[in-house]
Amino acid sequence: MTAMASEKTVERLSLYRRLLLRLRDDGADVVFSHQLCVPVGVTPAQVRRDIMQLGCSGVPHAGYKIKDLLAAIAEMLDAPQSQRAVLVGVGHLGLALLTHFSGRWRWLHVHAAFDVNPSKHGAIVRGCNCYGLDQLPRIVREWRVEVGVITVPMDAAQTVATMLCDAGVTGLLNFAPLRLQTPEHVYVENVDLTTSFEKVAYFARHPARLANNKNAERDAASEKDRADVPG
């Protein structure tokens, strides 16, 4: 059915979804491409193209049905049955993530957490226990866990990543400030807060703005997407 989406496309779909959910809760049934483009920071054409890739069709003067879009995005992004993740490193950051994400989604469940520190073992948040690292391979294998979240200190990150990959995960969300060496088939998403911080500091100091999602506002406001036929 739908072909493989690119990283950028997946990012936008995630944003569209959150926006659509809010619109739906506000009572809207349909939406136009120029409504979606502003908060995501792209042009209406980009939105239409993304929706096309989803396999959805709109109606020229009537827009897209929000229900259809949500269903199509869910089919693309969410696991058909259910998908499990584990988190390793129940420190400041790990605990914040667990608190925030546990039980938030039906289709992606944070199944367990791990830490070397025995004082962290036991129940952490509802539906998620913390174990010693020795339990990791068994639990990941038994529950067919596909996603690993790494929130251990830098020095331990590579070891943990290797354990997770060996145990069979195929996706890693890495918060440690280094690039992990992983097998070819494992997808790694690095959330590098140090880099993000340095980026903001740099651009905050430089008044000349990069294309910073700002141009889209203008585009949508004046709806430049339509051909302004010359002559």
Place this chain on the structure above:
Amino acid sequence: MTAMASEKTVERLSLYRRLLLRLRDDGADVVFSHQLCVPVGVTPAQVRRDIMQLGCSGVPHAGYKIKDLLAAIAEMLDAPQSQRAVLVGVGHLGLALLTHFSGRWRWLHVHAAFDVNPSKHGAIVRGCNCYGLDQLPRIVREWRVEVGVITVPMDAAQTVATMLCDAGVTGLLNFAPLRLQTPEHVYVENVDLTTSFEKVAYFARHPARLANNKNAERDAASEKDRADVPG
């Protein structure tokens, strides 16, 4: 002197620096482009190009002086004197960030934190106090704070962003799951953990890998950069 760097370039420079610091601490004096490219996930040519933009020169066969590179990166990324940031929303995530980042850099100081909840007011971490929101405009203005970190719940994020922009910050690091509306001249870096999570889940489910920094390993290993002259 050095021209404005692109977002991607700044990201790579941040990574180069951390790598170079480790190499230096291990006693190295010089480095080759193919050593830097692997952990950053690019080709040697890209590394050379970045270094060129820094205004540094290497010596064929002898590599680049690590000291020079670090100095050039610091000149590009770090504020000449000192730069201040504030954080708004001392919850799980905010506290994790404060603990991690406070006092970590000479050139970028987390000067203060803010929260609506009075129980959070007072000293949080060494060198960083927490105040009520009413103090925000005054402190940001008086200390010429340039960077604001937003870790409040989604519903409060836009209000906080507006306050910060009005008070004069020119860069925002936003952890709330929405796109902020800000004046033209303010740079916003969104750290969208929900999207990151959904991305990993998606690609973990899809064995066909995207260009995921993996090809660079091969390139560097076999040093394909050199012309393999045909005939």
Place this chain on the structure above:
DNA sequence: CAGAAATCGTTTATTGATTCACAATAGCGG
């Protein structure tokens, strides 16, 4: 000292994503 090997600097191509442009289409008002 000469020739080989490695590495840099830079120009040129490639790639992939985004935007533009506009024909096709459907609602809407008279």
Place this chain on the structure above:
DNA sequence: CCGCTATTGTGAATCAATAAACGATTTCTG
């Protein structure tokens, strides 16, 4: 029922980022 307008769908053009290519340069080795 008929133009009129707003909006979609999509091929072509543009753009930015990356990789390839290769001559120039320097060290190293015999």
